[in-house]
Amino acid sequence: MDSVRKTIKGLKLAGLIAATLLVQACASNFTFQVEVDDPEPSTQHYVSSDQDTPTSLAFSHQIPGDQVSAKGGVLNYVYQQDKKNIDPATFFLGALSNELEARKLPVTFDDSASNQLQLLSFETISHRNNGFSPLVMIAMVKIDLVENGQKHRIAAIVKRAKVPIWTVTEEPLVEATINQPQEILIKEVAAKINLALFNDQLTDSDVDTLIKDVKANVENEDIAYQKVYELGFSNNPKALPALLEFSKHNAEYIRLAAISGMGMLGGEGVFEELKALYTSGNQWQDRAVALKAIGDIQTTEALDFLKTEQAKWSDKTTQEVTWNKKIVALYLD
Incomplete structure (x- = not known):
């Protein structure tokens, strides 16, 4: 009898989860607030074959304030820390500064510098076909690095997908589809700044x-x-x-x-x-x-x-x- 009750209970739970996921998929649009981590800097640093010339960059951006960080036809995400919406440009610059330092690249940010780092876009595509399919997240960044009048285009994308078990804001899902891609994007941007300026x-x-x-x-x-x-x-x-x-x-x-x-x-x-x-x-x-x-x-x-x-x-x-x-x-x- 106990096994029958457990089976019925399991079926009810499975039905509830499926119904919740189906409602999420069928609704026209949902916006969720999710807590995101600061990207972890690299543990291995670059080595120069000569003496790198320290470089200062003036940082600017074209990112709207308080924007939705991940956009899709059904699911949108606003990234938060300590339950406050992050400013994407500030988040990006802080993470990039930490990564450049960890890589031992002599780059500083100074508003008066003649060389520039222009953040043109920093966003994620969110996609899900239905309540039983993976959540697909495609994180993208586009930057112009202007050094001595020469423009270097820096871009990166990271695609990740994961099937939610309980909700579309659960911690393992956020880690796999948001935190990890953001960290990889930052590391790739730093690597491409290195290619353009130092070649370490x-x-x-x-x-x-x-x-x-x-x-x-x-x-x-x-x-x-x-x-x-x-x-x-x-x-x-x-x-x-x-x-x-x-x-x-x-x-x-x-x-x-x-x-x-x-x-x-x-x-x-x-x-x-x-x-x-x-x-x-x-x-x-x-x-x-x-x-x-x-x-x-x-x-x-x-x-x-x-x-x-x-x-x-x-x-x-x-x-x-x-x-x-x-x-x-x-x-x-």
Whole structure:
């Protein structure tokens, strides 16, 4: 009899969860407040082959105050700390300053500096098909770094998805789809500032440790994929063979992290590999991240490729095209 009661109770609970999720999915729009963490800075720092020249940057932004941080057709999120809405630009600058310091990059922010760091956009796409599907979050940032009159476009995207167990604001969901992507975005921006200003690297020993950590944790994708991103941020060619290997991995986030880093690390030498990944990728996210990595190459040929793809989508309105347009716009607009 007890087992029957437990079964009935379990069925009722399952039905309640399903009904709640269905209501969430069917409603026209929900906005949630979620507590987010400060991004954790890197633990490995870059090493210079010469003497880096300290650089001051004037920070500016085009981010509306009090904006919705993640926007979607059904679910919107406002990021908070201590139950107060964060100011996205202030949040970004604080996290970036901490990351630059952790990487031992001699960058300071000074409103009177002639060189500039312009934050053009900092947002997340939120998407969910129904109450039983994963919550997809695509975090994006677009920046112009202006140094001695030369403009460097810095852009990054991170795609994560997770199925909620109880609610769309539960802590594991926020950690996987908001906290981790924000941390990766900040680290990628710092890595690209390094590329533009200093060209410092992680040591060969650091790269070897990261590769070993990925392989030791390959069954724990949540740990391994973040280490793969670190390889892409290393600016050390020693990491490229590992990225090429991991770009074929069965685990989605290990694979995406590897593809993402290929353009930064391999440059025009991996252009053909990235085009092949874009044209033959079985999943949208593989093709999308390959586009992003092509944008990171920053050569005329790579940017012309993005323009050609953008032109093909001019009269299309599918979900994939809509998202691809946003990704390509990070580099072209």
